[in-house]
Amino acid sequence: NVHYSQGRRGEGKFHHSWVGLNNHVFTVIAHASPPLKHNPGFRQFELLIDGLSLTSFPRIFELAKGVTINHRSKTGATSTRRVPVSTWAA
DSSP, rough: OOOOOOOOTTEEEEEEEOOGGGGGGEEEEEEEEESSOOOOTOOOOEEEETTTEEEGGGGGGGGGGGGEEEEOOSOOEEEEEEEOGGGGOO
């Protein structure tokens, strides 16, 4: 599917979610342009899988040692959990 939308300049945020394989929820958040002022942690494009940012997922070199995943809920609360590789579903 391809999405196209057009709006006023101030409405520069796109948000779309869908359910994929094994009922995982994928969310894309895209901003039309970066902020005018420096904003640490800002990402112009973001992919969330079941509410977790793709950038919080382990990198290939981390796979053998298990990883720590940081998660921020919709309320702004953060949690950290260590996930051993053996618990990951294929």
